[in-house]
Amino acid sequence: MTTTVVDPTSVEPTPLELAHKQFRQELLDAGLLFDTGVAGVYGRAAGFEAIVDGLDGLLTSMRPTNARVLRFPPVFARQTFEATEYISSFPHLAGTVQTFTGDTADHRELLAARAEGRDWDGWFDPAQTVLVPAACHPVYPLYAGTVNNPGAVVDVHGYCFRHEPSVDPARMQSFRMREFVRIGDPDVTEQHRDEWIARAQGALTDLRLPFETAGANDPFFGRVGRLLAVNQRDDGLKVELVVRLYGDLDDGTAVVSGNCHREHFGEAFAITTADGAVAHSACVGFGLERLALGLLRTHGLDFARWPEAVRKRLSL
Numbered sequence: 001m002t003t004t005v006v007d008p009t010s011v012e013p014t015p016l017e018l019a020h021k022q023f024r025q026e027l028l029d030a031g032l033l034f035d036t037g038v039a040g041v042y043g044r045a046a047g048f049e050a051i052v053d054g055l056d057g058l059l060t061s062m063r064p065t066n067a068r069v070l071r072f073p074p075v076f077a078r079q080t081f082e083a084t085e086y087i088s089s090f091p092h093l094a095g096t097v098q099t100f101t102g103d104t105a106d107h108r109e110l111l112a113a114r115a116e117g118r119d120w121d122g123w124f125d126p127a128q129t130v131l132v133p134a135a136c137h138p139v140y141p142l143y144a145g146t147v148n149n150p151g152a153v154v155d156v157h158g159y160c161f162r163h164e165p166s167v168d169p170a171r172m173q174s175f176r177m178r179e180f181v182r183i184g185d186p187d188v189t190e191q192h193r194d195e196w197i198a199r200a201q202g203a204l205t206d207l208r209l210p211f212e213t214a215g216a217n218d219p220f221f222g223r224v225g226r227l228l229a230v231n232q233r234d235d236g237l238k239v240e241l242v243v244r245l246y247g248d249l250d251d252g253t254a255v256v257s258g259n260c261h262r263e264h265f266g267e268a269f270a271i272t273t274a275d276g277a278v279a280h281s282a283c284v285g286f287g288l289e290r291l292a293l294g295l296l297r298t299h300g301l302d303f304a305r306w307p308e309a310v311r312k313r314l315s316l
């Protein structure tokens with residue numbers, strides 16, 4: 001019996017892979033994004049950033065007056081990362097920071113290895129920081145203790161890292177999320193998620209960005225993860241607004257994501273409500289690069305030619 005060995009380089013790209021490649025090339029040719037040599041890590045030109053700034057401004061105009069504005073760097077405490085349990089569910093997406101803390105002799109060895117073309121990472125050790133995987137994660141430790149009714153509302157914006165290299169420009173490894181977070185009792189958090197999904201639907205309609213609203217699940221890792229994903233979907237914990245960047249070639253790209261975390265972060269960070277119960281939390285996140293890409297795909301690569309109402313909404 002003979003076995004057929006498939007040469008991966010000879011496999012025909014799928015129509016979806018071709019569509020990813022083509023959209024990516026259009027964005028590079030238009031000078032909106034720059035290739036950095038790593039899949040999913042882009043430099044961005046003024047034109048692209050103007051759209052992101054416009055989206056950011058639009059979201060600021062939607063912010064409730066009682067929201068607390070918090071901004072964090074793209075790295076956060078390893079201790080916080082540990083407490084979120086992200087490593088249990090998404091080890092494949094996480095990125096950690098390593099630093100050199102050796103002495104001169106160690107440095108000499110490192111340079112010798114490097115000169116020989118060997119790996120030098122062995123001389124680097126885990127730092128006290130980890131790349132932020134979701135913009136809201138650095139928020140929760142600030143609320144350890146009691147949140148009074150009707151709970152805390154937070155506006156957070158930050159860089160997120162997820163290790164999923166792809167040709168699809170909408171699947172970046174490093175991207176920005178603007179999130180509106182609520183910490184409180186089960187009712188207010190669920191209501192927050194639903195209200196913000198409705199607001200997001202309104203915003204996308206104003207931007208003339210066709211979307212679908214769909215129940216979803218996170219890409220949990222492994223066999224146990226598949227069960228978690230099914231439960232998350234069955235319990236309606238995650239709702240996404242999805243834009244079809246590639247027509248019917250896939251199920252669309254999530255540009256807004258609304259998540260009820262139940263007691264997950266309340267338990268992890270010892271947050272309680274006024275009646276002593278473990279606090280619930282929910283967040284609605286807007287993927288700024290993905291929204292910008294959705295608009296570019298829908299209205300064309302030159303925003304000067306977009307519908308006037310859309311440009312006005314984004315102050316373009």
Ligand code: ZN
Binds near residue numbers: 137179283285
């Ligand atoms: Zn979040």
